[in-house]
Structures are given as C-alpha cells and as structure tokens.
Amino acid sequence: xxxxxxxxxxxxxxxxxGMASAGDVEVLHWWTSGGEAxxxxxxxxxxxxxxxxxxxxxxAGGGGTQAMTVLRARVTAGNPPTAVQMLGxxxxxxxxxxxxxxxxxxxxxxxxxxxxxxxxQKFSKFDGQWVAVPxxxxxxxxxxxxxxxxxxLGISQPETWDEFVAALQAAKDAGYVALAHGGQAWQxxxxxxxxxxxxxxxxxxxxxxxxxxxxxxxxxxMKTVFDRMATLRGFVDDNFSGRDWNxxxxxxxxGEAAFQLMGDxxxxxxxxxxxxxxxxxLCYRFPGTQNQVTFNSDQFAMxxxxxKVSPEQAALAEAxxxxxxxxxxxxxxxxxxxxxxxxVSELDACGQQGYKEFKAAAASGNLYxxxxxxxxxxxxVKNAMYDVITAHFNGEYDSATAVxxxxxxxxxxx
Ligand code: BGC
Numbered sequence: 001x002x003x004x005x006x007x008x009x010x011x012x013x014x015x016x017x018g019m020a021s022a023g024d025v026e027v028l029h030w031w032t033s034g035g036e037a038x039x040x041x042x043x044x045x046x047x048x049x050x051x052x053x054x055x056x057x058x059x060a061g062g063g064g065t066q067a068m069t070v071l072r073a074r075v076t077a078g079n080p081p082t083a084v085q086m087l088g089x090x091x092x093x094x095x096x097x098x099x100x101x102x103x104x105x106x107x108x109x110x111x112x113x114x115x116x117x118x119x120x121q122k123f124s125k126f127d128g129q130w131v132a133v134p135x136x137x138x139x140x141x142x143x144x145x146x147x148x149x150x151x152x153l154g155i156s157q158p159e160t161w162d163e164f165v166a167a168l169q170a171a172k173d174a175g176y177v178a179l180a181h182g183g184q185a186w187q188x189x190x191x192x193x194x195x196x197x198x199x200x201x202x203x204x205x206x207x208x209x210x211x212x213x214x215x216x217x218x219x220x221x222m223k224t225v226f227d228r229m230a231t232l233r234g235f236v237d238d239n240f241s242g243r244d245w246n247x248x249x250x251x252x253x254x255g256e257a258a259f260q261l262m263g264d265x266x267x268x269x270x271x272x273x274x275x276x277x278x279x280x281x282l283c284y285r286f287p288g289t290q291n292q293v294t295f296n297s298d299q300f301a302m303x304x305x306x307x308k309v310s311p312e313q314a315a316l317a318e319a320x321x322x323x324x325x326x327x328x329x330x331x332x333x334x335x336x337x338x339x340x341x342x343x344v345s346e347l348d349a350c351g352q353q354g355y356k357e358f359k360a361a362a363a364s365g366n367l368y369x370x371x372x373x374x375x376x377x378x379x380x381v382k383n384a385m386y387d388v389i390t391a392h393f394n395g396e397y398d399s400a401t402a403v404x405x406x407x408x409x410x411x412x413x414x
Pocket of ligand 1: 297
C-alpha cells in the first residue's frame with residue numbers, strides 16, 4: 001500500500017512537470033544508476049553539440065514500471081514529454097492510442113528499414129509507420145561473475161544447470177554470497193527469462209511467453225522452471241528484499257558475491273566502476289542458453305506535440321540511430337547496437353560476443369523477446385506473471401501451485 005501511494009505521489013508530481021521549451025527536448029527515462037547515467041550523458045552531449053537543450057525527467061526503477069506510471073499521468077494531464085524511453089509492447093500500446101509521432105520521413109532519409117532487424121522493427125513500427133527509434137539491444141540471459149573469486153575457488157565457466165548449481169554451492173561454502181540478487185518483481189522475472197529458456201529451450205519459451213499457450217504455461221517443464229527458481233532462492237543473502245539491481249551488481253564488483261544473473265546493463269556498472277571484462281569480471285550466457293538471445297531494446301518514442309515532428313524530435317531521432325552514436329553509447333551502456341551494419345571492434349569482448357550472437361539470432365529468426373522486459377507479451381500479462389513469479393520466489397506458493405496460478409493469472413489478464 002505504501003509503495004502504491006509513493007508511485008501515485010510521483011505520478012502527481014510528474015503531472016505538473018514543465019513542458020520543454022522551443023529548442024529543448026524533455027526526455028523521460030529510467031536510467032538512474034551510475035552506468036546508465038554515464039550512457040545517458042553520451043546522448044545528452046550529442047544533442048548539446050547540435051544546440052539542443054536537454055530537460056531531464058528521470059524516474060528511478062529498473063525495468064521501467066514506475067516510469068510507465070508517471071508517463072500515463074503526464075499524458076492524462078495533457079502534458080506529454082517530448083521523448084520517452086520505452087520497451088516493446090508499451091510502444092505498441094501507446095501507438096494504438098494515437099499518441100506517437102510518425103517518424104517515416106526521418107526513417108526513409110536515413111535508410112532505417114534496411115539496417116534495423118525485423119525483430120526490432122516489430123516494435124519500432126505500428127501499422128507500417130515508424131513510431132520509435134531503437135537505441136540499443138540488451139539481452140537478459142547473462143551471468144556476471146567476479147573473476148578473483150572464480151580463480152580462488154577454481155570455478156570454470158558452468159556449461160549446464162548442474163554445473164552452475166555446483167559453482168553456486170562452492171561459493172556459498174567458501175563464505176561468499178553465491179548469488180547477488182535484488183528482490184524486486186522485475187529482477188525475479190529477469191532470472192525467470194533465462195531459467196525458462198535454459199530448461200525448456202526456444203520452442204517452450206515461445207509457446208509459454210509469446211504465444212501464451214496454456215499447455216506450455218501449465219506444463220511439467222514450467223514446474224521444473226519454478227523448482228529451479230526455488231533452488232536459486234537458496235543462494236541469495238538474507239537482505240535481498242527490495243534491493244536495487246545495481247546494488248546487487250556492486251556486491252559482485254566488491255567481491256562480496258560471486259555471481260549475478262542480470263541483463264547486460266550490469267556491464268555498464270562494472271565499467272563505470274573501472275572494472276575490465278576478462279580481468280576483473282566475466283560475462284557468459286546463462287548455462288543452457290549458449291546459443292539463444294532473449295533480447296530487449298530500449299527505444300525512444302516521440303510523443304505528438306502538434307501535427308508534425310518537431311525539429312528537436314527529428315534531431316534526437318536521427319542522432320540515436322546514427323552509426324557513430326550507436327557505438328559510443330553502447331560501449332558505455334553494456335548493450336549492443338540496434339543496427340546490424342556496424343564495425344564493433346571498439347566494443348569489449350562481452351559486447352563483441354553479444355553483437356555477434358544478436359546478429360546471428362536475428363538472421364536465423366532465433367531472437368526471442370524477453371518476457372521480463374516487455375518484449376514477449378503486453379504489460380497486463382507481463383505484470384500478472386510477475387506477481388506469480390515473485391510470490392513463488394518469496395515462498396508463498398510451492399512450484400505446483402505456482403504453475404496453476406500462472407495459468408489462471410494469464411487467463412485473467414489477456
Ligand atoms: C532497460 C535497460 C535498463 C534496465 C535497468 C531495462 O528494462 O532496457 O536499459 O538499464 O532496465 O534499469
């Protein structure tokens with residue numbers, strides 16, 4: 001209840017926030033951690049060089065749930081921000097309401113159709129019109145490991161679920177927090193993405209999260225997914241509840257914890273702390289998802305301010321997909337470029353691996369939208385799934401009950 005009124009309070013405040021003046025853009029986003037803010041600065045500076053001012057509208061909360069609440073309040077008050085960071089199905093929902101500006105002219109001028117892969121265009125476009133500009137591609141099925149701890153305990157990269165559990169146990173036995181985790185629904189869902197893909201493979205993932213097939217949702221495989229979540233729950237520390245994701249990353253950075261399961265925005269935190277991949281930390285795909293990518297792409301949607309896209313919105317849109325910016329930004333953010341025609345030799349090893357896997361998955365039709373980050377199903381379904389996954393993680397349901405609750409929750413939310 002208190003959390004809810006806090007969000008309402010933030011929404012009320014936001015509803016009265018000022019409009020961007022001519023020559024400015026007002027950008028609503030949830031990039032508030034150290035690594036995220038550093039990446040955002042790359043964008044802000046790019047625009048400032050073009051003489052465009054930046055009005056910042058940050059709304060803290062990983063995954064963007066709170067940001068979407070504030071956005072709704074702003075639009076309802078008749079005062080939409082110029083540009084908004086958004087994920088997957090949220091873009092589609094706002095486009096359906098007619099709130100987003102048409103970016104087709106800018107897309108045609110810059111040849112976006114041929115450089116942005118179809119899996120991203122599915123969300124950048126609505127009814128054949130460009131309505132959002134992808135700034136990056138993240139993926140959620142990553143493991144982040146503290147290299148010194150791995151070396152000390154002789155842990156090599158786990159390739160299977162059983163090897164991963166053995167590695168977690170070794171870290172726990174040696175007195176480390178085995179799994180750094182923040183107990184927030186979206187973080188549990190982020191882990192669920194990877195565990196589901198690893199346990200059931202891509203066909204199961206697609207059937208359950210994208211097609212919302214009841215047999216897959218209610219299957220024995222899904223029960224195994226919940227059982228594995230319960231196993232992971234046994235490796236988090238006592239203070240996990242409510243912890244922000246970047247504080248969990250800090251536990252791995254500081255050598256307090258061995259592993260974190262998180263999207264590659266976690267890499268932005270390591271880099272921001274001056275850490276190097278391969279030397280201080282390791283990145284690898286969640287065991288059993290070595291050839292899969294559960295992706296999410298941050299896109300900026302331009303809210304209609306009048307009949308036409310404003311010059312500032314057009315400049316922002318063009319800047320975001322320009323080749324130089326895509327490299328400069330994604331180097332800092334931890335993600336990979338949203339266009340597939342770039343030389344990424346400037347990215348670190350994790351980024352190069354991520355880009356290669358993203359391109360391969362996009363080319364073979366094997367790129368699966370992350371359910372946890374709004375790329376598999378609409379927000380109403382996603383949030384209903386979050387509730388069940390979190391309740392189970394916190395011991396309210398056993399796995400068999402969680403499976404039944406999941407089926408019911410999806411039925412009601414559709
Ligand atoms: C966004 C990332 C962001 C992360 C944590 C994800 O939904 O795509 O850009 O860093 O949430 O805030």
